[in-house]
Amino acid sequence: MSRFTKIALIGLILFPFAFLLMLSLGKQWPYPAIFPEQWSLSNWQLVLGGSEGLGNSVLVSVLLSLSVATLSTSLSFWVSRHIAYHPKREAWLSLAYFPYVFAPVILAACLQFFFIVAGLYGTFGGVLVAQLFITFPYGVIFFSSFWNERLRSMEELVKTLGGSTAQAYAKVLVPVAKGALMTCFFQLFLISWFEYGLTNLIGVGKVPTLTLRVFQYVSEANIFLAALASCLLILPPVALLWLNRAVVFREG
Protein backbone atom coordinates (compact mmCIF):
# COMPACT_ATOMS: atom_id res chain seq x y z
CA MET A 1 0.00 0.00 0.00
CA SER A 2 1.45 3.37 -0.99
CA ARG A 3 2.05 6.13 1.55
CA PHE A 4 -0.59 8.31 -0.11
CA THR A 5 -3.23 5.56 0.03
CA LYS A 6 -2.40 4.95 3.69
CA ILE A 7 -2.78 8.63 4.58
CA ALA A 8 -5.99 8.85 2.53
CA LEU A 9 -7.43 5.81 4.28
CA ILE A 10 -6.49 7.06 7.75
CA GLY A 11 -7.92 10.48 6.87
CA LEU A 12 -11.13 8.87 5.66
CA ILE A 13 -11.51 6.92 8.92
CA LEU A 14 -10.64 9.87 11.15
CA PHE A 15 -12.66 12.48 9.26
CA PRO A 16 -16.06 11.79 10.91
CA PHE A 17 -14.47 11.90 14.37
CA ALA A 18 -12.58 15.12 13.63
CA PHE A 19 -15.73 16.62 12.10
CA LEU A 20 -17.82 15.78 15.19
CA LEU A 21 -15.14 17.22 17.47
CA MET A 22 -15.06 20.39 15.37
CA LEU A 23 -18.84 20.73 15.52
CA SER A 24 -18.84 20.22 19.29
CA LEU A 25 -16.51 23.22 19.58
CA GLY A 26 -18.59 25.41 17.23
CA LYS A 27 -21.25 27.96 18.15
CA GLN A 28 -22.64 29.39 14.94
CA TRP A 29 -22.44 27.84 11.53
CA PRO A 30 -24.51 29.69 8.95
CA TYR A 31 -24.67 28.53 5.35
CA PRO A 32 -22.42 28.65 3.23
CA ALA A 33 -19.48 28.95 5.69
CA ILE A 34 -17.14 25.97 5.59
CA PHE A 35 -16.34 26.18 9.29
CA PRO A 36 -18.39 27.45 12.25
CA GLU A 37 -18.03 31.20 12.75
CA GLN A 38 -17.43 30.98 16.48
CA TRP A 39 -15.33 28.53 18.43
CA SER A 40 -15.95 27.94 22.07
CA LEU A 41 -15.48 25.40 24.84
CA SER A 42 -18.84 26.38 26.28
CA ASN A 43 -20.57 23.16 25.13
CA TRP A 44 -17.92 21.07 26.84
CA GLN A 45 -18.11 23.31 29.91
CA LEU A 46 -21.84 22.55 30.00
CA VAL A 47 -21.05 18.86 30.19
CA LEU A 48 -18.37 19.31 32.83
CA GLY A 49 -20.63 21.63 34.78
CA GLY A 50 -23.39 19.03 34.65
CA SER A 51 -26.13 21.51 33.72
CA GLU A 52 -27.11 19.64 30.51
CA GLY A 53 -27.26 16.27 32.27
CA LEU A 54 -24.86 14.77 29.77
CA GLY A 55 -22.51 13.64 32.52
CA ASN A 56 -25.40 11.71 34.04
CA SER A 57 -26.19 10.20 30.62
CA VAL A 58 -22.58 9.03 30.27
CA LEU A 59 -22.81 7.39 33.68
CA VAL A 60 -26.19 5.76 32.92
CA SER A 61 -24.94 4.48 29.55
CA VAL A 62 -21.68 3.10 30.94
CA LEU A 63 -23.46 1.43 33.87
CA LEU A 64 -26.20 0.01 31.66
CA SER A 65 -23.91 -1.31 28.94
CA LEU A 66 -21.39 -2.78 31.38
CA SER A 67 -24.18 -4.50 33.30
CA VAL A 68 -25.89 -5.81 30.16
CA ALA A 69 -22.61 -7.02 28.62
CA THR A 70 -21.39 -8.66 31.84
CA LEU A 71 -24.70 -10.38 32.58
CA SER A 72 -25.33 -11.52 29.00
CA THR A 73 -21.78 -12.75 28.42
CA SER A 74 -21.59 -14.82 31.59
CA LEU A 75 -25.14 -16.14 31.36
CA SER A 76 -24.97 -16.99 27.65
CA PHE A 77 -21.57 -18.68 28.13
CA TRP A 78 -23.07 -20.97 30.76
CA VAL A 79 -26.37 -21.60 28.96
CA SER A 80 -24.78 -22.14 25.54
CA ARG A 81 -22.64 -24.93 27.04
CA HIS A 82 -25.76 -26.75 28.20
CA ILE A 83 -27.46 -26.22 24.84
CA ALA A 84 -24.39 -27.37 22.91
CA TYR A 85 -24.33 -30.75 24.68
CA HIS A 86 -28.10 -31.23 24.77
CA PRO A 87 -29.60 -33.97 22.55
CA LYS A 88 -32.10 -31.39 21.19
CA ARG A 89 -29.42 -28.78 20.56
CA GLU A 90 -30.86 -27.51 17.28
CA ALA A 91 -34.34 -26.93 18.71
CA TRP A 92 -32.96 -24.96 21.67
CA LEU A 93 -30.67 -22.96 19.46
CA SER A 94 -33.48 -22.03 17.09
CA LEU A 95 -35.25 -20.45 20.08
CA ALA A 96 -32.30 -18.08 20.45
CA TYR A 97 -33.13 -16.62 17.03
CA PHE A 98 -36.69 -15.85 18.11
CA PRO A 99 -36.12 -12.25 19.36
CA TYR A 100 -34.57 -11.37 15.99
CA VAL A 101 -37.72 -12.32 14.11
CA PHE A 102 -39.08 -8.91 15.21
CA ALA A 103 -37.52 -5.47 15.11
CA PRO A 104 -36.46 -4.36 18.62
CA VAL A 105 -39.24 -1.79 18.79
CA ILE A 106 -41.90 -4.39 17.95
CA LEU A 107 -40.39 -6.71 20.53
CA ALA A 108 -40.54 -3.88 23.07
CA ALA A 109 -44.18 -3.17 22.18
CA CYS A 110 -44.98 -6.86 22.74
CA LEU A 111 -43.23 -6.82 26.11
CA GLN A 112 -44.54 -3.43 27.23
CA PHE A 113 -47.56 -4.82 29.09
CA PHE A 114 -45.46 -7.25 31.11
CA PHE A 115 -42.99 -4.51 32.03
CA ILE A 116 -45.81 -2.29 33.28
CA VAL A 117 -47.26 -5.14 35.37
CA ALA A 118 -43.82 -5.95 36.79
CA GLY A 119 -43.21 -2.31 37.66
CA LEU A 120 -40.18 -2.16 35.43
CA TYR A 121 -41.57 0.38 32.98
CA GLY A 122 -39.49 3.55 32.84
CA THR A 123 -36.78 2.22 35.14
CA PHE A 124 -33.08 1.45 34.76
CA GLY A 125 -33.77 -2.17 35.71
CA GLY A 126 -36.52 -2.37 33.10
CA VAL A 127 -34.25 -1.14 30.31
CA LEU A 128 -31.56 -3.56 31.47
CA VAL A 129 -33.96 -6.52 31.37
CA ALA A 130 -35.34 -5.38 27.99
CA GLN A 131 -31.85 -5.22 26.50
CA LEU A 132 -31.11 -8.70 27.83
CA PHE A 133 -33.89 -9.97 25.54
CA ILE A 134 -31.63 -9.06 22.62
CA THR A 135 -28.12 -9.49 23.99
CA PHE A 136 -28.59 -12.83 25.79
CA PRO A 137 -29.74 -14.77 22.67
CA TYR A 138 -26.97 -13.08 20.70
CA GLY A 139 -24.45 -14.40 23.25
CA VAL A 140 -25.94 -17.89 23.07
CA ILE A 141 -25.63 -17.89 19.28
CA PHE A 142 -22.10 -16.44 19.53
CA PHE A 143 -20.91 -19.22 21.88
CA SER A 144 -22.79 -22.06 20.16
CA SER A 145 -19.85 -22.70 17.83
CA PHE A 146 -17.34 -22.44 20.67
CA TRP A 147 -18.22 -25.69 22.43
CA ASN A 148 -16.91 -28.93 21.00
CA GLU A 149 -16.02 -32.50 21.92
CA ARG A 150 -12.44 -31.53 22.76
CA LEU A 151 -13.59 -29.01 25.38
CA ARG A 152 -16.06 -31.51 26.72
CA SER A 153 -13.29 -34.07 27.10
CA MET A 154 -11.15 -31.46 28.87
CA GLU A 155 -13.99 -30.78 31.27
CA GLU A 156 -14.40 -34.51 31.94
CA LEU A 157 -10.67 -34.80 32.47
CA VAL A 158 -10.76 -32.08 35.12
CA LYS A 159 -13.46 -34.08 36.90
CA THR A 160 -11.52 -37.36 36.87
CA LEU A 161 -8.50 -35.42 38.15
CA GLY A 162 -10.62 -34.44 41.15
CA GLY A 163 -12.05 -31.08 40.11
CA SER A 164 -15.61 -29.90 40.65
CA THR A 165 -17.74 -28.29 37.93
CA ALA A 166 -16.93 -24.85 39.37
CA GLN A 167 -13.20 -25.64 39.24
CA ALA A 168 -13.55 -26.87 35.65
CA TYR A 169 -15.02 -23.47 34.76
CA ALA A 170 -12.58 -21.39 36.79
CA LYS A 171 -9.37 -23.26 36.00
CA VAL A 172 -9.94 -24.44 32.43
CA LEU A 173 -13.07 -23.38 30.54
CA VAL A 174 -12.95 -19.64 31.30
CA PRO A 175 -9.18 -19.27 30.73
CA VAL A 176 -9.45 -21.23 27.46
CA ALA A 177 -12.43 -19.09 26.40
CA LYS A 178 -10.86 -15.78 27.42
CA GLY A 179 -10.55 -14.47 23.85
CA ALA A 180 -14.11 -15.47 22.92
CA LEU A 181 -15.46 -14.04 26.18
CA MET A 182 -13.71 -10.70 25.56
CA THR A 183 -14.98 -10.51 21.99
CA CYS A 184 -18.53 -11.39 23.03
CA PHE A 185 -18.43 -8.86 25.87
CA PHE A 186 -17.25 -6.16 23.48
CA GLN A 187 -19.94 -6.90 20.92
CA LEU A 188 -22.70 -7.01 23.53
CA PHE A 189 -21.44 -3.77 25.05
CA LEU A 190 -21.73 -2.14 21.62
CA ILE A 191 -25.24 -3.54 21.04
CA SER A 192 -26.36 -2.15 24.38
CA TRP A 193 -24.47 1.12 23.96
CA PHE A 194 -26.09 2.04 20.65
CA GLU A 195 -29.51 0.50 21.40
CA TYR A 196 -32.33 3.00 20.78
CA GLY A 197 -35.76 1.44 20.14
CA LEU A 198 -36.11 -0.78 23.21
CA THR A 199 -34.43 1.74 25.51
CA ASN A 200 -36.70 4.53 24.34
CA LEU A 201 -39.91 2.53 24.58
CA ILE A 202 -39.28 0.72 27.89
CA GLY A 203 -37.36 3.62 29.44
CA VAL A 204 -39.98 6.21 28.35
CA GLY A 205 -37.30 8.91 28.49
CA LYS A 206 -36.61 8.31 32.17
CA VAL A 207 -33.43 6.39 31.43
CA PRO A 208 -31.50 9.00 29.43
CA THR A 209 -28.74 7.06 27.72
CA LEU A 210 -26.27 8.92 25.50
CA THR A 211 -27.76 7.36 22.37
CA LEU A 212 -31.17 8.76 23.32
CA ARG A 213 -29.56 12.17 23.98
CA VAL A 214 -27.98 12.24 20.53
CA PHE A 215 -31.35 11.52 18.91
CA GLN A 216 -32.98 14.13 21.15
CA TYR A 217 -30.46 16.84 20.12
CA VAL A 218 -30.75 15.87 16.47
CA SER A 219 -34.54 16.12 16.61
CA GLU A 220 -34.15 19.52 18.30
CA ALA A 221 -31.77 20.53 15.46
CA ASN A 222 -29.10 21.28 18.09
CA ILE A 223 -26.22 20.11 15.96
CA PHE A 224 -23.49 21.36 18.31
CA LEU A 225 -24.76 19.46 21.35
CA ALA A 226 -25.63 16.47 19.15
CA ALA A 227 -22.00 16.48 17.95
CA LEU A 228 -20.75 16.76 21.51
CA ALA A 229 -22.96 13.88 22.68
CA SER A 230 -21.73 11.86 19.68
CA CYS A 231 -18.13 12.51 20.73
CA LEU A 232 -18.94 11.19 24.19
CA LEU A 233 -20.80 8.30 22.59
CA ILE A 234 -17.74 7.22 20.64
CA LEU A 235 -15.17 7.40 23.43
CA PRO A 236 -16.06 4.32 25.56
CA PRO A 237 -16.41 1.94 22.58
CA VAL A 238 -13.07 3.18 21.21
CA ALA A 239 -11.45 2.57 24.61
CA LEU A 240 -13.01 -0.89 24.74
CA LEU A 241 -11.93 -1.62 21.17
CA TRP A 242 -8.38 -0.71 22.10
CA LEU A 243 -8.54 -2.91 25.19
CA ASN A 244 -10.06 -5.78 23.21
CA ARG A 245 -7.38 -5.48 20.56
CA ALA A 246 -4.63 -5.26 23.16
CA VAL A 247 -5.80 -8.39 25.01
CA VAL A 248 -7.33 -10.63 22.34
CA PHE A 249 -4.99 -9.96 19.43
CA ARG A 250 -1.88 -10.03 21.60
CA GLU A 251 -2.88 -13.52 22.74
CA GLY A 252 -3.82 -14.62 19.24
Add this chain to the structure above:
Amino acid sequence: MLTIKNINKQYKGEAVLQGLSFTLRAHEMLSILGRSGSGKTTLLKVLAGLETADSGQLLLDGQDLSPVPANQRGVVYLYQEALLFPHLNVFENIAFGLRLRRRPETEIKEKVNGLLQRLELPGQARKMPEQLSGGQRQRVAFGRALIIEPRVLLLDEPFGALDAETRRSMQQLLKRVAKDFGLTAIFVTHDLKEAMLMGDRLGMMQNGQLKIYGNRAEFIADESTGALDEARFWTDLQGLKLTK
Protein backbone atom coordinates in the same frame (compact mmCIF):
# COMPACT_ATOMS: atom_id res chain seq x y z
CA MET B 1 -9.01 -54.34 43.62
CA LEU B 2 -11.66 -53.33 41.10
CA THR B 3 -14.63 -55.66 40.74
CA ILE B 4 -17.16 -55.24 37.96
CA LYS B 5 -20.37 -57.22 38.23
CA ASN B 6 -22.86 -57.61 35.40
CA ILE B 7 -22.62 -54.09 33.96
CA ASN B 8 -25.19 -53.21 31.26
CA LYS B 9 -25.58 -50.06 29.23
CA GLN B 10 -27.84 -49.13 26.33
CA TYR B 11 -27.87 -46.18 23.92
CA LYS B 12 -31.13 -45.53 22.12
CA GLY B 13 -32.23 -49.11 22.62
CA GLU B 14 -28.94 -50.58 21.44
CA ALA B 15 -26.90 -52.59 23.93
CA VAL B 16 -23.40 -51.14 24.22
CA LEU B 17 -22.28 -53.09 27.30
CA GLN B 18 -23.82 -56.51 27.95
CA GLY B 19 -23.38 -58.21 31.29
CA LEU B 20 -19.74 -57.26 31.78
CA SER B 21 -18.06 -58.86 34.77
CA PHE B 22 -14.38 -58.99 35.62
CA THR B 23 -11.85 -58.28 38.33
CA LEU B 24 -8.79 -56.07 38.14
CA ARG B 25 -6.20 -56.86 40.75
CA ALA B 26 -4.14 -54.16 42.48
CA HIS B 27 -0.98 -53.09 40.57
CA GLU B 28 -2.14 -54.97 37.50
CA MET B 29 -2.54 -53.67 33.96
CA LEU B 30 -5.38 -55.21 31.99
CA SER B 31 -5.20 -54.80 28.22
CA ILE B 32 -8.51 -54.81 26.41
CA LEU B 33 -8.41 -55.34 22.69
CA GLY B 34 -11.39 -54.28 20.60
CA ARG B 35 -12.47 -52.69 17.37
CA SER B 36 -14.07 -49.25 17.15
CA GLY B 37 -17.62 -49.35 18.44
CA SER B 38 -17.07 -52.46 20.52
CA GLY B 39 -17.90 -50.56 23.73
CA LYS B 40 -14.35 -50.06 25.09
CA THR B 41 -14.67 -46.30 25.59
CA THR B 42 -18.14 -46.63 27.15
CA LEU B 43 -16.78 -49.17 29.62
CA LEU B 44 -13.96 -46.81 30.64
CA LYS B 45 -16.36 -43.86 30.94
CA VAL B 46 -18.67 -45.90 33.18
CA LEU B 47 -15.70 -46.84 35.38
CA ALA B 48 -14.56 -43.20 35.53
CA GLY B 49 -18.04 -42.00 36.48
CA LEU B 50 -18.50 -40.00 33.29
CA GLU B 51 -21.34 -42.28 32.16
CA THR B 52 -23.85 -44.17 34.23
CA ALA B 53 -24.47 -47.89 33.81
CA ASP B 54 -28.08 -48.99 33.44
CA SER B 55 -27.45 -51.85 35.85
CA GLY B 56 -24.65 -53.72 37.56
CA GLN B 57 -22.18 -53.05 40.32
CA LEU B 58 -18.75 -51.39 40.48
CA LEU B 59 -16.65 -52.06 43.55
CA LEU B 60 -13.25 -50.53 44.21
CA ASP B 61 -11.52 -52.03 47.24
CA GLY B 62 -14.96 -53.02 48.47
CA GLN B 63 -16.45 -49.53 48.04
CA ASP B 64 -19.51 -49.22 45.79
CA LEU B 65 -18.53 -46.65 43.16
CA SER B 66 -22.01 -46.11 41.68
CA PRO B 67 -23.05 -43.22 43.97
CA VAL B 68 -19.54 -41.68 43.95
CA PRO B 69 -19.16 -38.74 41.51
CA ALA B 70 -16.31 -38.76 39.00
CA ASN B 71 -14.25 -36.19 40.90
CA GLN B 72 -14.22 -38.29 44.07
CA ARG B 73 -13.49 -41.71 42.60
CA GLY B 74 -9.73 -41.38 42.20
CA VAL B 75 -10.12 -42.99 38.77
CA VAL B 76 -8.35 -40.98 36.08
CA TYR B 77 -9.37 -41.34 32.46
CA LEU B 78 -6.76 -40.56 29.81
CA TYR B 79 -7.83 -39.89 26.24
CA GLN B 80 -6.15 -40.67 22.93
CA GLU B 81 -5.33 -36.99 22.68
CA ALA B 82 -3.12 -35.63 25.47
CA LEU B 83 -5.60 -32.78 26.09
CA LEU B 84 -3.06 -30.55 27.79
CA PHE B 85 -4.57 -27.32 29.05
CA PRO B 86 -3.42 -24.80 26.42
CA HIS B 87 -3.13 -21.85 28.82
CA LEU B 88 -0.80 -23.69 31.23
CA ASN B 89 2.85 -24.60 30.78
CA VAL B 90 4.21 -28.12 31.31
CA PHE B 91 4.88 -27.56 35.02
CA GLU B 92 1.38 -26.21 35.68
CA ASN B 93 -0.26 -28.93 33.59
CA ILE B 94 1.41 -31.61 35.69
CA ALA B 95 0.72 -29.71 38.91
CA PHE B 96 -2.96 -29.29 38.01
CA GLY B 97 -4.40 -32.04 40.23
CA LEU B 98 -2.37 -30.88 43.23
CA ARG B 99 -3.46 -27.27 42.70
CA LEU B 100 -7.09 -28.48 42.72
CA ARG B 101 -6.36 -30.03 46.10
CA ARG B 102 -4.57 -26.86 47.28
CA ARG B 103 -1.38 -28.73 48.21
CA PRO B 104 1.54 -26.70 49.61
CA GLU B 105 3.87 -25.11 47.05
CA THR B 106 6.93 -27.02 48.27
CA GLU B 107 5.17 -30.36 47.82
CA ILE B 108 3.98 -29.35 44.34
CA LYS B 109 7.49 -28.31 43.26
CA GLU B 110 9.06 -31.45 44.64
CA LYS B 111 6.53 -33.82 43.07
CA VAL B 112 6.38 -32.09 39.67
CA ASN B 113 10.17 -31.90 39.36
CA GLY B 114 10.43 -35.56 40.34
CA LEU B 115 7.90 -36.54 37.68
CA LEU B 116 9.58 -34.39 35.04
CA GLN B 117 12.76 -36.42 35.61
CA ARG B 118 11.02 -39.79 35.62
CA LEU B 119 9.06 -38.99 32.50
CA GLU B 120 12.22 -37.87 30.71
CA LEU B 121 11.09 -34.26 30.39
CA PRO B 122 14.05 -32.35 31.83
CA GLY B 123 14.20 -28.68 30.84
CA GLN B 124 10.62 -28.71 29.50
CA ALA B 125 8.88 -27.30 32.59
CA ARG B 126 8.36 -23.78 31.23
CA LYS B 127 7.33 -24.81 27.71
CA MET B 128 3.76 -24.35 26.53
CA PRO B 129 1.86 -27.37 25.12
CA GLU B 130 2.11 -26.19 21.51
CA GLN B 131 5.91 -26.26 21.80
CA LEU B 132 5.95 -30.00 22.54
CA SER B 133 6.02 -33.04 20.28
CA GLY B 134 3.17 -35.59 20.36
CA GLY B 135 5.17 -37.95 22.56
CA GLN B 136 6.17 -35.22 24.99
CA ARG B 137 2.55 -34.10 25.29
CA GLN B 138 1.47 -37.63 26.16
CA ARG B 139 4.24 -37.81 28.80
CA VAL B 140 2.95 -34.60 30.36
CA ALA B 141 -0.57 -36.08 30.32
CA PHE B 142 0.75 -39.16 32.19
CA GLY B 143 2.49 -36.88 34.68
CA ARG B 144 -0.71 -34.91 35.23
CA ALA B 145 -2.55 -38.17 36.01
CA LEU B 146 0.19 -39.85 38.06
CA ILE B 147 0.80 -36.89 40.35
CA ILE B 148 -2.52 -37.42 42.12
CA GLU B 149 -1.71 -41.10 42.65
CA PRO B 150 -4.93 -42.46 41.09
CA ARG B 151 -6.50 -45.60 42.48
CA VAL B 152 -7.10 -46.75 38.91
CA LEU B 153 -5.76 -45.33 35.66
CA LEU B 154 -7.87 -45.77 32.52
CA LEU B 155 -6.02 -45.41 29.23
CA ASP B 156 -8.16 -45.07 26.10
CA GLU B 157 -5.83 -45.73 23.16
CA PRO B 158 -3.30 -43.21 24.51
CA PHE B 159 -0.79 -43.87 21.73
CA GLY B 160 -3.28 -43.95 18.87
CA ALA B 161 -2.24 -40.57 17.50
CA LEU B 162 1.54 -41.18 17.67
CA ASP B 163 3.91 -42.31 14.94
CA ALA B 164 5.28 -45.87 15.12
CA GLU B 165 8.65 -45.00 16.65
CA THR B 166 7.27 -42.62 19.31
CA ARG B 167 4.58 -45.18 20.05
CA ARG B 168 7.19 -47.84 20.78
CA SER B 169 9.18 -45.60 23.11
CA MET B 170 5.98 -44.51 24.89
CA GLN B 171 4.92 -48.13 25.37
CA GLN B 172 8.25 -48.86 27.02
CA LEU B 173 8.01 -45.74 29.15
CA LEU B 174 4.50 -46.63 30.32
CA LYS B 175 5.54 -50.18 31.18
CA ARG B 176 8.41 -48.82 33.23
CA VAL B 177 6.30 -46.14 34.94
CA ALA B 178 3.49 -48.64 35.65
CA LYS B 179 6.01 -50.91 37.40
CA ASP B 180 7.66 -48.04 39.32
CA PHE B 181 4.37 -46.58 40.53
CA GLY B 182 2.62 -49.92 41.02
CA LEU B 183 -0.24 -48.75 38.79
CA THR B 184 -3.60 -50.41 38.63
CA ALA B 185 -4.71 -49.72 35.09
CA ILE B 186 -6.91 -50.68 32.17
CA PHE B 187 -5.37 -50.13 28.77
CA VAL B 188 -7.70 -50.30 25.78
CA THR B 189 -6.46 -50.47 22.24
CA HIS B 190 -7.39 -51.80 18.82
CA ASP B 191 -3.75 -52.77 18.19
CA LEU B 192 -3.11 -56.46 18.84
CA LYS B 193 0.64 -56.16 19.44
CA GLU B 194 0.17 -53.18 21.75
CA ALA B 195 -2.45 -55.07 23.76
CA MET B 196 -0.11 -58.04 24.18
CA LEU B 197 2.84 -55.85 25.06
CA MET B 198 1.12 -53.66 27.63
CA GLY B 199 -1.14 -56.03 29.53
CA ASP B 200 -0.33 -58.25 32.48
CA ARG B 201 -3.64 -59.85 31.58
CA LEU B 202 -5.56 -59.67 28.32
CA GLY B 203 -9.18 -59.19 27.38
CA MET B 204 -11.14 -58.98 24.16
CA MET B 205 -14.21 -56.83 23.68
CA GLN B 206 -16.77 -57.53 20.97
CA ASN B 207 -20.29 -56.17 20.58
CA GLY B 208 -20.40 -54.97 24.17
CA GLN B 209 -19.20 -58.25 25.63
CA LEU B 210 -15.86 -58.74 27.32
CA LYS B 211 -13.87 -61.92 27.53
CA ILE B 212 -10.93 -62.02 29.92
CA TYR B 213 -8.29 -64.67 29.26
CA GLY B 214 -6.61 -66.69 31.99
CA ASN B 215 -3.23 -66.36 30.34
CA ARG B 216 -1.45 -65.22 27.20
CA ALA B 217 -1.65 -68.65 25.54
CA GLU B 218 -5.45 -68.68 25.84
CA PHE B 219 -5.61 -65.24 24.23
CA ILE B 220 -3.40 -66.32 21.34
CA ALA B 221 -5.33 -69.53 20.82
CA ASP B 222 -8.64 -67.69 20.45
CA GLU B 223 -9.25 -67.08 16.72
CA SER B 224 -11.36 -63.98 17.41
CA THR B 225 -8.40 -62.02 18.84
CA GLY B 226 -6.58 -62.20 15.49
CA ALA B 227 -3.34 -63.31 17.17
CA LEU B 228 -3.26 -66.60 15.21
CA ASP B 229 -3.90 -64.78 11.94
CA GLU B 230 -1.03 -62.44 12.73
CA ALA B 231 1.28 -65.38 13.55
CA ARG B 232 0.27 -67.17 10.34
CA PHE B 233 0.95 -64.05 8.31
CA TRP B 234 4.51 -63.78 9.61
CA THR B 235 5.13 -67.53 9.25
CA ASP B 236 3.89 -67.45 5.66
CA LEU B 237 6.03 -64.43 4.95
CA GLN B 238 9.03 -66.19 6.41
CA GLY B 239 8.19 -69.23 4.26
CA LEU B 240 8.01 -67.10 1.13
CA LYS B 241 11.42 -65.61 1.87
CA LEU B 242 12.92 -69.03 2.47
CA THR B 243 11.53 -70.50 -0.77
CA LYS B 244 12.87 -67.52 -2.70
